[in-house]
Amino acid sequence: MRVVSGMRPTGKLHLGHYFGVIRNWVKLQEEHECFFFIADWHALTTAYKNTKELRQNIREVMIDWVALGLDPDKSVLFIQSKVKEHAELCLLLGMLTPKSWLELNPTYKDLKYNLLRLVDLEREFKEKLKETVENLLKSLPFQITKEDKFKEHLLENLTQTMIEALFEGEIEPEILKRLNVSKKDFYETDTFGFLGYPVLQTADILIYKGEAVPVGEDQLPHIELSREIARRFNRLYGKIFPEPKALLTETPKIPGTDGRKMSKSYGNAVFFTDTKEEVEKKVMKMFTDPQKIRKNDPGRPEICPVFAWHKLFTKDEELVSQIEQDCRSGKLGCVECKRILLKHLEEFLEPIRERRKELEKNIEELEEKFLRNSEKAREIASATMEEVRKAMNLP
Ligand code: SF4
Incomplete structure (x- = not known):
């Protein structure tokens, strides 16, 4: 089966990326023909204003992917923007995709x-x-000639400053939470590119005649849309594309150090680039059961992020159930519990750090591999485009 999926290069990868996506990809590459791409064009849908770090972010993703077990000799690991055919197919699919389908996309x-x-x-x-503003005008030691204009100008700017201060965390964060608004760049995200990104995603899959796309539940509407677009194309011009299936996978949830979803923007993530000391600091500051204040208080491991991590990193199952038992009885204190976790977490992280270092030393070689893979992807993509152009009677 041909599997296609991508990841936006938005920065260094953390444990959440591994358990949510990469671990599953590593398994898939053993059984299927896999195309995994760094979706740099998709990164631009929300971050088009600041592309300074894009190249570096792409490099970090390459290093992380390979350090975490993806193999450029087994899977086609490539960079989306190196295969221009994605853009050509996106343009053509855009012609036949009703705008209303895109406006119904939950993200939009x-x-x-x-x-x-x-x-x-x-x-x-x-x-x-x-x-x-009124009071300020009255207190000025000079006369404003165009008072209404000046007021308007001041109000506009003050409002913007307030909104910016809110997003920078200088005003009670509660307001933001209440509003459920989390990005400063919202105003600028309402673009043609953002509205149309599901069409690009569809092109990414169809260009390789991808049969399956590994996704989480929240991505299901996207796959449904891709299937609809494929169906519409096939109906109009003849059957060229398979309708891609969603490959739903159960991924263990790894909470962030504060118990919320692990995310760079929450500042609760452990990155593969973190040093041992940085990881130690993060783990020792992790949230635990708030009712377990003193060492001997009984705890509730089911609500404790430290215990959730034990289940992922502490391989000895007997030890994990002992920790669970001792937490409940109050025999085990949180500091000791975190120390045990650190030992096991380091056993997982240290070899990855080592592999990262090796890969960083030979970055040109790694980049070369990605470029070769991009060429391989391009051969298939351009064969598909030949068929598409012919079907649509394009010269
Ligand atoms: S003992 Fe461990 S599992 Fe129990 S609350 Fe403390 S950190 Fe969490």
């Missing part, structure tokens, strides 16, 4: 919803700032 709907909330927030700020 979320963005729109959040934008509306932001507009409300702006209005609220402006109302509250009106009086402050």
Whole structure:
């Protein structure tokens, strides 16, 4: 079976990426023909303004992927933007994709919803700032000639400053949580590229006639959309594309150090580039059961992120059930429990760090492998495009 999937190069990878995606890919590459790509064009859908670190981020992903067990000799590991045919197919599929299909995409709907909330927030700020602006004008030691214009200008800028301060965490974060608005760049994300990214995703899969796409539950609507687009194309121009299936995989959830979802933006992630000392600091600061205040208090491992990590990293099952038992009875304190975790976590991380170092030393060689793989991907992609052009009567 041909499997296709990609990952946006948004920075260094952390444990969440491994347990959520890479571990499954490593298994898949043993059984299937796999195409895994670094989705650098997709990274631009939300981060087009700041591309300074894009190249470095691509390099980090290459290193992390291979250090974590993906093998460029077994899977086709490549860079999306090196295979221009993705863009050509995206353009053609865009012609036949109704706009309403894209507007129903949950990610897009979320963005729109959040934008509306932001507009409300702006209005609220402006109302509250009106009086402050009036008072300020009265207290000025000089006369403003165009008072209305000046007021408008001031209000506009103050509101923007308030919103920026809010996103920078300088105003109670509770407001942001209440609004469910988490990105500063929302205003700028409402682009043609963002609306159309599911079409690019579809092109990414169909260009290799991908039969299966490993996804989590939240990605199911995207695959459904890809299937619809493939069906529409096949109906209009003849059957060229298989309808890709979602390969739903159970992935263990690894919480962040604070118990929330592990994410770079929450500052609760352990990265594969972290040193032993950095990891130790993070683990020793991890949240535990808040009811277990003193060492001998009984704890509830089922709600403790440290225990969730034990289940993933402490390979000795007997030890894990002992920890569970001793936590409940109050025999085990959190500091000791974290020390045990650290030992096992390091057994997992240290070899990865070593492999990373080796790969970093030979980065040119690794880049070369990705480029060769991109060429391999391109051969298949260009054969598909030949068929597509012919089917559509394009010269
Ligand atoms: S003893 Fe371990 S599992 Fe229990 S609450 Fe403390 S850190 Fe969590």
